[in-house]
Amino acid sequence: MAIALGAGNAQANEATVLVNAHIHTSDPERPSAQALAWGTDGRILAVGSLAQVRAAHPGAREIDAGGRAVVPGLIDAHAHLMNLGLALMSVDLAGADSVEEVIERMQAFERDLPEGAWLTGRGWDQNRWPGQAFPTAADLDEAFPDRPVWLTRVDGHAGWANSAALRLADSDFSGDWQPEGGRILRDAQGQATGVFIDAPQLIAAAIPAADEALLDEALERALAEAVRLGLTGVHDMGVSLADLQRYRAFADAGRLPLRVNAYADGDSDALTALCAFGPLQHEGGRLQMRGVKLYGDGALGSRGAALMEDYSDDSGNRGLLVTAPDALESAMAKASRCGIQVATHAIGDRANRIALERMGRVLGEDAGDDHRWRIEHAQVVALGDIPRFAELGVIASMQPTHATSDMPWAEDRVGPRRIAGAYAWRSFLDAGVRLALGSDFPVEQVDPRLGLFAAVTRQDAQGRPPGGWYPEQRLGLLEALSGFTADAAHAGFDEGRTGRLVPGLAADFVILDQDPAQVPASGLLELRVHSTWVDGEPVFEAGGGVDGT
Secondary structure, eight states, rough: OOEEEESSTTTSSEEEEEEEEEEEEOOOOEEEEEEEEEEETTBBEEEHHHHHHHHHTTOOOEEEEEEEEEEEEEEEEEEOOOHHHHHHHEETTTOSSSHHHHHHHHHHHTTSSSSTTEEEEEEOOOOOOOOOOOOOTHHHHHHOOSSSSEEETTTTEEEEEOOHHHHHTOOOOOOOOOOOOOOEEEOTOOOOOEEEOOOHHHHHHHHHHOOOHHHHHHHHHHHHHHHHHHHHEEEEEEEEEEHHHHHHHHHOOOOOOOOOEEEEESHHHHHHHHHHHOOEOOTTSEEEEEEEEOBOOOOOTTTTTOSSSSTTTTOOOOOOOOOOOHHHHHHHHHHHHHTTTEEEOOOOOHHHHHHHHHHHOOOGGGGGGGOEEEEOOOBBOOGGGGGHHHHHHHHHEHHHHHHHHHTTTTHHHHHHHHGGBSSSSSHHHHOOOOOOOOOOOSSSOOOOHHHHHHHOOOTTTTTSTTSSGHHHHHOHHHHHHTTHHHHHHHHHHHHSSSSSTTTTSSSEEEEEOOOTTOOGGGGGGGEEEEEEETTTTTEEEEETTEEEO
């Protein structure tokens, strides 16, 4: 196999060569290599055999990978950095198996809180609890009679308040009215129970705003966690103008260790700024905003995903449209006029159909262009609608761990007929639809190993169920890896910068302690990130780092 060489004067761009490595490039033309060279500008100069790369760059500084595996930098195509950072600074409720466990964790966290401060947390999931019923304010009031409590559900689409928080919200939540696009759960007397579905603003508005120092710390923690786990890029979905300014300040100061592809938070100030000033591309190459995330419906776990028929386990409930269809189409049209990529959250089959229909109307004759519009999650889709993604050139941005987290109860929600189009990765690929893979952190864990494992096994970490859940929808390892690398880069218009290890692209890569292609599927969970590299520089190193000569 011939060496791949990039253009330019190698002498003027002093090379570093990675040796003693098993390299997966995500390049169909050259899927594997032994050595990789890059210049001082962080761009790849050559990929090939060790002898070839050394011959092309004699006397270059060498870094010994120690026989480890190398993959392109992993890109999470759907995540929430600030939410992750704030979650890391509040009570972690993920995996709690009862209300009692939730309260125990909160009591431990409260010991370090100043008097009067709100107690916040994220990650509760009533589907894990005996009876699977939504909690109430009364469940929290005995332990926290005076301190206000606000707890965000694992999917981010529901919140749980205690009575102190309800009082501070200073609103009358009783009666039969409902907020637009949301739902207040009430008891038989019409009183709010404390759970709000897709209506967090009703309580969150009462929480004192975090100061700038805390928000900076939250972002720094989120970035450190991401690169520790091998991420070199994140598509950050739903970024406000204020958060974009924070990201830009970090980029200006050289404090972004990975690439952030930010998507504006709906038809808001951020989208208006994009329309006024054009897409943002930071000169440092680690921050851009050229897309907008729109919101179709809620989430399946909280029965807010919009379905065409009733929930199989909740007669009369068809979920919620967070944005009315005409308003959704109007926002799509605005973005289209401004040359802005559209990514639309759609989980239920009704929301997906509406998103596809409205995208088709807005794109019209331009549907065949390279617009790369996306549907985020595409979680429950009518089988007849899957080919429509390919017809419109719409990317399915999906999260493998959603399937393995939801599988204990997902079929209860939608029944045996609709489940055939749920989490249907293989059906999408077979229909010619491009997949971009991510995690939706902090809804799921940040760790991309979990996504790779879920994609190829359709099992949880304990190997359940045997053979996988609807195993015909599994992906092959290289397909899954491409979803987190080359295909994720394509979904963000970044294929000219990253996603593959080929000359001319950035030297973004991850060194793993074992080769993911050589371990059994269960071994994917045991892979360890040895180091994470962006622009040819290590942004995370485990233990003693790497050997250089």
